[in-house]
Amino acid sequence: MLEQGTITIHTQNIFPIIKKSLYSDHEVFFRELVSNGVDAIQKLKMVGYAGETELGDFQPEIHIAIDREKRTLSISDNGIGMTADEVKKYINQVAFSSAEEFVQKYQGTDQPLIGHFGLGFYSAFMVAQQVEIDTLSYKNDAQAVHWTCSGSPEFSLESSERSERGTTVILTLSEGEDEYLDPNRIRQLVKKYCDFMPVAIKLDGEVINRQKAIWRESASNLTAEDYQEFYRYLYPFQEEPLLWVHLQTDYPFLLNGILYFPKMQPDIDVTRSELKLFCNQVYVSDHCEEIIPRFLLPMRGVIDSPDIPLNVSRSALQMDRTVRRIGDFIAKKVGDRLQELYQNDFVQYAKIWPDLSLFIKYGYLNDEKFKKQVQEIIIHRTTAQLSAQGESDIWQEGVSKSPYTTLNNYLERAKVRHENRVFYATDQVAQTTYITLHQNQGLEVLFLDSFIDTHFISYLERDYPDVKFVRVDADLDSSLIDANKAAEIVDPKTNKTRSELVQEVFKQYLDKPKVTIRTESLSGTAPPAMILLPEALRRLRDMTALLQQQKAEFPEEHTLVINTAHPLVENLVSLSQGGIIVQSGGNSPRQELTQNLCQHIYDLALMAQKGFDPETMQSFLDRASTVLTRLTTPGAI
Numbered sequence: 001m002l003e004q005g006t007i008t009i010h011t012q013n014i015f016p017i018i019k020k021s022l023y024s025d026h027e028v029f030f031r032e033l034v035s036n037g038v039d040a041i042q043k044l045k046m047v048g049y050a051g052e053t054e055l056g057d058f059q060p061e062i063h064i065a066i067d068r069e070k071r072t073l074s075i076s077d078n079g080i081g082m083t084a085d086e087v088k089k090y091i092n093q094v095a096f097s098s099a100e101e102f103v104q105k106y107q108g109t110d111q112p113l114i115g116h117f118g119l120g121f122y123s124a125f126m127v128a129q130q131v132e133i134d135t136l137s138y139k140n141d142a143q144a145v146h147w148t149c150s151g152s153p154e155f156s157l158e159s160s161e162r163s164e165r166g167t168t169v170i171l172t173l174s175e176g177e178d179e180y181l182d183p184n185r186i187r188q189l190v191k192k193y194c195d196f197m198p199v200a201i202k203l204d205g206e207v208i209n210r211q212k213a214i215w216r217e218s219a220s221n222l223t224a225e226d227y228q229e230f231y232r233y234l235y236p237f238q239e240e241p242l243l244w245v246h247l248q249t250d251y252p253f254l255l256n257g258i259l260y261f262p263k264m265q266p267d268i269d270v271t272r273s274e275l276k277l278f279c280n281q282v283y284v285s286d287h288c289e290e291i292i293p294r295f296l297l298p299m300r301g302v303i304d305s306p307d308i309p310l311n312v313s314r315s316a317l318q319m320d321r322t323v324r325r326i327g328d329f330i331a332k333k334v335g336d337r338l339q340e341l342y343q344n345d346f347v348q349y350a351k352i353w354p355d356l357s358l359f360i361k362y363g364y365l366n367d368e369k370f371k372k373q374v375q376e377i378i379i380h381r382t383t384a385q386l387s388a389q390g391e392s393d394i395w396q397e398g399v400s401k402s403p404y405t406t407l408n409n410y411l412e413r414a415k416v417r418h419e420n421r422v423f424y425a426t427d428q429v430a431q432t433t434y435i436t437l438h439q440n441q442g443l444e445v446l447f448l449d450s451f452i453d454t455h456f457i458s459y460l461e462r463d464y465p466d467v468k469f470v471r472v473d474a475d476l477d478s479s480l481i482d483a484n485k486a487a488e489i490v491d492p493k494t495n496k497t498r499s500e501l502v503q504e505v506f507k508q509y510l511d512k513p514k515v516t517i518r519t520e521s522l523s524g525t526a527p528p529a530m531i532l533l534p535e536a537l538r539r540l541r542d543m544t545a546l547l548q549q550q551k552a553e554f555p556e557e558h559t560l561v562i563n564t565a566h567p568l569v570e571n572l573v574s575l576s577q578g579g580i581i582v583q584s585g586g587n588s589p590r591q592e593l594t595q596n597l598c599q600h601i602y603d604l605a606l607m608a609q610k611g612f613d614p615e616t617m618q619s620f621l622d623r624a625s626t627v628l629t630r631l632t633t634p635g636a637i
């Protein structure tokens with residue numbers, strides 16, 4: 001026996017605390033012990049490079065062994081080893097004093113710690129009733145030693161027969177910790193924590209970790225396939241990533257990593273991060289919510305930085321200056337990468353835009369610096385027929401049914417006909433009548449149809465104070481209206497204009513007091529009637545619905561524009577001028593038909609706006625049959 005003694009710690013009850021529940025995750029002991037083995041190997045290499053020892057054909061490795069009968073789990077490394085003095089110093093003093101410090105600091109804290117990292121050697125006592133160290137230092141003439149401690153401050157240190165340089169830590173597992181005798185469980189732990197450690201880890205002679213951490217390699221040595229393969233490895237059975245960003249810096253903090261834009265899934269939880277946090281290739285956590293900017297949370301991949309404090313609570317982490325700078329750095333790099341893709345491969349950029357747009361717009365709304373980076377590269381689908389030539393941001397064949405444009409380019413084109421006014425649609429199908437009407441007049445319409453756009457438009461209006469955004473169904477642009485035609489006098493007896501006659505008919509037969517009836521002579525292929533929802537009111541309604549997470553109700557108060565130039569409306573006026581309608585109080589066939597037609601024209605306009613509820617749909621269909629029957633009955637009118 002070389003020595004027997006008491007570990008000098010002040011908190012006598014440190015062992016029960018460690019054992020019980022310093023962490024609910026007992027398994028982290030494994031990461032700590034394997035990391036110590038890797039450190040010991042790195043230290044040996046450094047000593048070797050310094051010429052202090054002959055490394056020869058050094059094959060670094062960590063070997064894990066399970067003995068079910070003895071209930072032991074051993075972790076061996078062929079690293080630097082320890083002399084008796086070093087065991088006394090590093091294990092009895094350093095390890096346990098840091099243990100004590102740790103316990104004092106975090107005992108009773110109800111905040112979960114980010115990585116509960118650096119627990120160190122003593123974390124072995126979370127799962128073991130007895131811990132032994134068998135070690136031989138690399139130093140010449142070193143004597144191998146064997147240290148034993150059974151979960152009390154007493155330890156023993158004796159010489160050992162060991163002849164191989166390195167260290168073996170042998171845990172005799174406590175009751176209830178049998179899972180660590182199962183090779184599958186050990187494989188799982190290696191995969192989780194040690195997969196990318198730069199040393200071969202063997203179980204039953206087989207190497208079970210990947211070792212290669214591609215985020216540490218130079219980006220210039222990696223191909224697209226390398227990045228994709230790594231993504232598949234991290235997130236098996238997922239769709240291919242859209243884009244990746246390789247992060248590498250060593251000033252003012254050390255950080256390596258690869259971030260991927262995943263293909264957006266409809267059920268994605270944008271408040272949760274699936275990014276993996278590492279510290280020197282050792283896995284720490286799957287939760288990076290406090291580290292990366294909120295708008296980038298859906299990004300996946302790996303961040304590896306020894307400068308992220310890991311034994312602090314999540315709230316403290318958020319306040320940490322370095323962490324905030326890291327967040328800014330990541331956002332900047334993501335912005336750079338997006339700009340690069342926009343400039344160098346616009347076709348690809350436009351192709352993945354539907355998935356990127358949410359990230360980018362959300363970032364635009366939440367981060368001033370990021371906004372500056374992306375505001376010129378936010379693109380929108382447009383109705384404009386543009387060729388790729390000469391326009392940097394325009395669609396090229398095969399990307400999408402509609403071309404894309406930036407807001408600035410849109411405004412530039414709009415200068416002549418509608419300076420500083422942006423026509424937009426939020427639903428290509430529901431608003432198709434309106435879109436076509438604009439298109440036929442040569443007015444360009446942007447599609448702002450994602451759920452974030454309601455919000456986004458108001459931000460754009462703040463950033464472009466002269467520009468007004470007008471949804472296609474908000475109002476009629478003067479270029480859509482033929483003012484002379486509506487004012488034409490069509491009834492010489494009463495001196496009434498076409499407009500006035502149509503107004504009268506609809507007021508009398510539609511019977512919708514909350515609907516404002518407006519008449520206009522619309523150009524070209526405009527339908528007989530359209531519904532308008534004033535921009536400001538509609539937005540208010542949309543915002544309220546968004547906040548209450550409900551679908552916006554269609555407002556009872558709206559404007560019905562009757563197109564006096566449409567043949568159907570013209571026919572209706574002629575029909576009403578038959579004289580019977582206005583004079584007769586009864587239900588003449590002509591009167592009935594006029595009423596049905598008014599109602600039908602209104603329903604057609606409604607249908608183009610919002611679709612029907614079941615009741616309206618039924619009455620629409622019934623009326624359609626009635627009208628058609630009537631029109632086909634010989635001599636009915």
Ligand SMILES: Nc1ncnc2c1ncn2[C@@H]1O[C@H](COP(=O)(O)OP(=O)(O)OP(=O)(O)O)[C@@H](O)[C@H]1O
Pocket residue numbers: 032036037039040077079080081082090091094095096098117118119120121122167
């Ligand atoms: N396998 C090993 N080979 C050689 N030395 C070791 C080994 N394991 C532990 N040591 C020594 O014991 C010391 C204390 O280890 P411990 O794991 O408690 O803390 P640490 O590794 O220094 O830091 P951390 O708190 O980050 O784990 C180490 O610094 C090292 O000098």
